[in-house]
Amino acid sequence: MPKKVRIALDAMGGDIGASVVIPGAAIFLNRHADTEFLLYGDNALIEAQLAAYPAVRAISRVIHTDVAVGMHEKPSQALRRGRKTSSMWLAIDAVKKGEADVAVSAGNTGALMAMARFNLRTLPGIDRPAIAATWPTMRGDSVVLDLGATIGGDAHHLTTLAIMGSAMARVLFDLERPTVGLLNIGVEEIKGGEEIREAAELLRAMELPQLEFIGFVEGDGIGKGAADVIVTEGFSGNIAxxxxxxxxxxxxxxLRAALSRTWASKLGYLLARGAFKALKEKLDPNRSNGGVFLGLNGIVVKSHGGTDAEGFAYAVDVGYEMVRYDLLTKINQTLNRHGHTLASASAVQEAIS
Amino acid sequence: MPKKVRIALDAMGGDIGASVVIPGAAIFLNRHADTEFLLYGDNALIEAQLAAYPAVRAISRVIHTDVAVGMHEKPSQALRRGRKTSSMWLAIDAVKKGEADVAVSAGNTGALMAMARFNLRTLPGIDRPAIAATWPTMRGDSVVLDLGATIGGDAHHLTTLAIMGSAMARVLFDLERPTVGLLNIGVEEIKGGEEIREAAELLRAMELPQLEFIGFVEGDGIGKGAADVIVTEGFSGNIAxxxxxxxxxxxxxxLRAALSRTWASKLGYLLARGAFKALKEKLDPNRSNGGVFLGLNGIVVKSHGGTDAEGFAYAVDVGYEMVRYDLLTKINQTLNRHGHTLASASAVQEAIS
Incomplete structure (x- = not known):
């Protein structure tokens, strides 16, 4: 039996904290018994929840702190106030110290990214981190990144996104060589966008064995499942x-409004409710909950702040998979093997421009 | 009775040309009798269609040309091959020469923009044109721009987009002072995005009587109808x-797949088909067909290439409204009155950076 996956949970994160985090951990635990939790936050609140979930209590250690990062605090403010003391910081710090394999928080995204970056630092060869998540498409799920960690970025940055995103797709979808597309707009020969064209050339030239670069994908190609991994800089990724x-x-x-307008449509809804249930599950935002911070010396997963226990459990699932199937090793192997090509390509680009 | 609106139609544009354009013109004509058409393209193909639509024939003049721009030609190639000869160029040229008030084409977007820009030139005070269209939201329609005419852009460019988009909203929605939001991402204090923050400061400082600036709007705010006009540069606008x-x-x-799976859901669909019809109409891409090129000395409207006659008629509607309610005058008035503020703000920005 392999080593247990040690998961640090920010029990104060999200709109309602421990009352979602602990029940979520319980749902997760039913799916993955080979786990241990470190729970950071207010002892009284956490223990009140644990009373109802003895299975979670049995494998958890609670680390008390009074300090919680607010959902609307600015990242700089959260860092000043919550560094070394807040439940969010302590969960990340457990990863840094090797006490946990992954940290999961439903807290404030900006603060979580700032703390993760400050404490874990970026991987060698990575300048700026990214947030990646799965996106339900017509032919299964795809990984899309960056969803808003950093705005803009040159060809080198886009190429590292391709490498990190494909490592995540290999872990999540059990693919040997995921397809990767660069998000672009249809109109050719317009100003700007040089960095995307350069990234395409770079990815073609590198011929990485870990991914298959398929070229440009337009906005409506994401939902079609045009590629296993869709790469773009953080502004357009977040907007998309x-x-x-x-x-x-x-x-x-x-649809809801239209279906409740007449008796016939209400009856129709009742008869077809199986179909609507299937649609709802297909579109369930919980199913794609769990934004993975990529490019850091450690794994941090961000859950939606407004999620329920089911959704939080999905985010913990994502963190678990990343650990169990060695996301960081997969990213590092590619960077170590091909980092030289990337670095020299980057130098060439700078020399040209 | 006011002057007739003179509309130049590229009868060769789109995936099937005259067989959509002429029937579309007929649908449009039923709604707006105060119109004349100039039809550019292959005489034989146009006449074959006009035979079925005598009302259109009665108010049209056909100008023959053999040359049509292909849907997949590059803009530069289309300009070389089709300048002064293609149906697309001639329709735009009619606007340039004052023979038509607006040109409508379902042809290749890149080629249409290149030709329109080359022939009509940008308005004084406008460096780069934009494409704007209406977007169905939860509280009516909004104008969104730029949808891909130009990538990137500084605060000055974003501010001109706000001015032009609000003029379009005043024309289309009959509003005195449309609300305007700048598209942005939620995470604060991250690198980049300075031009958006500067544009926000500029729009606040200008206190334009023609629009009410409401601040930043996130991607999911568009569909909520957070503002009458949503402003962003062309890359993210196209992606959104x-x-x-x-x-x-x-x-x-x-939904279609789910509803056809069981007998109960099929029956449910039949009973609720009124509701589905209402939904379909709500989401009908034809209803928002018609991308308006803004920032040029003349009005050009782009219809989807793959549209049907109904959709093409909507695009002609949009062109008609822009002429009837003086879009260009409204844009120019604002630019003339406030262009000085914009120009000096731009100079200040350059001095700072």
Missing amino acids: LKAAEGTARQISEF | LKAAEGTARQISEF
């Missing part, structure tokens, strides 16, 4: 994700 | 639009 989420919410609102 | 379109298509596919 939220525009898609907004559209899904809008359509379900329209 | 296509990600949303892709999601809508994905959901209807899922």
Whole structure:
């Protein structure tokens, strides 16, 4: 039996903290028994929840702290106030100290990224971290990154995103050589976008055995499942994700309103409720909960702040998989083997520009 | 009775040309009798269609040309081959020469923009043109721009987009002072994005009477109808639009599949078909067909290449409204009155950076 996966949980993170985190941990534990938890936060609140989940209590150690990062604190403020003391910092610090294999928090994204970056530092060869998540498509799931960790980025940055995203797809989807596409817009020969074209050339030239670069993908290609991994810088990645989420919410609102308008449509809804249930599951945001911070010396997973226990359990699942199937080793192997090509390509680019 | 609106149609544009353009013109004509058409393209193909639509024939003049721009030609290639000869160029040229008030084409977007820009030139005070379209939201429609005319752009560019987009919203939605939001991502204090923050400061400082600046809007705010006008540079605008379109298509596919799985769900679908019809109309891409090129000395409207006659008619509607309610005058008035503020703000920015 392999070593247990040690998971540090920020029990204060998210809109309601321990009352989602502990029940979520319990759901996760039913799926993955080979686990231990470190729980950071207010002892009283955590113990109150653990009373209802003895199985979680049996494999957990609680580390008390009074300090919790607020959902609307600025990253710099959270760092000043919560460094070395907050439940968020302590969960990340457990990864840094080798006491945990992964940290999971439903707290404030900006603060979590700032603390993770400050404490864990970026991997050798990586300048800037990224957030990656799975996106449900017409032919299964894809990994999309960067969802907003850093805005902009040159060809070198986009190439490291491709390497890290494909390592995540290998872990999550058990693929030998995931396909990778660069997000781009349809109109050719327009100003700007040089870094994307350069990244395409670089990825073609490198011929990495760990990924198959398939070229450019447009915005509507993500949902079609045009590639296992979709790479873009953080601004457009975040906009794409939220525009898609907004559209899904809008359509379900329209549908709900339309179906409740007449008796016939209400009856129709009742008869077809199996179909609507299937659709709802397909679109369930919980199913793609769990943003993975990539490019750091350690694994940190961000859950939606407003998720329920089921959704939080999915985020913990993602963290577990990343540890169990050696995400960091996979990323590092590629960077070590091909980092030289990347570094020299980067130098060439700088010389040209 | 006001002057007739003179509309130049590229009868060769789109995936099937005249067989969509002429029937589309006929649908449009039923809604707007105060119109004249100039039809550019292959005489034989156009006349064959006009035979079935005598009302269109009665108010049209056909100008023959053999040359049509291909849907996959590069803009530079289209310009070389089709300048002064293609149906697309001639329709734009009619606007340039004052023979038409607006040109509508379902042809190749890149070629249409290149030709429109080359022939019509940008308005005084505008460096780079934009493409704007309406986006169906939970509280009516919004104008979103730029959808891909130009990538990137400084605070000055974003501010001109706000001015042009709000002029379009005033025309289309009959609003005195449309609300305007700048598309941005949620995480604060991250690298990049300075131009968006500067644009926000500029828009606040200018206190334009023609628009009400409401601040930043995230990707999921578009569908919520957070503002009448959503402003962003062309790369993220294009990605947002296509990600949303892709999601809508994905959901209807899922729904169709789910509803045809069992007899109960099929019967349910039949009973609720009124509701589905309402949803379909709500999401009908035809309803938001018609991308308006903004920032040029003349109005050009781009229809989807793969649209049907109904959709093409919507694009002509949009062109008609822009002329009837003086889009260009509205844009120019704001630029003339506030161009000085913009120009000096731009100079200040350059001095600082």
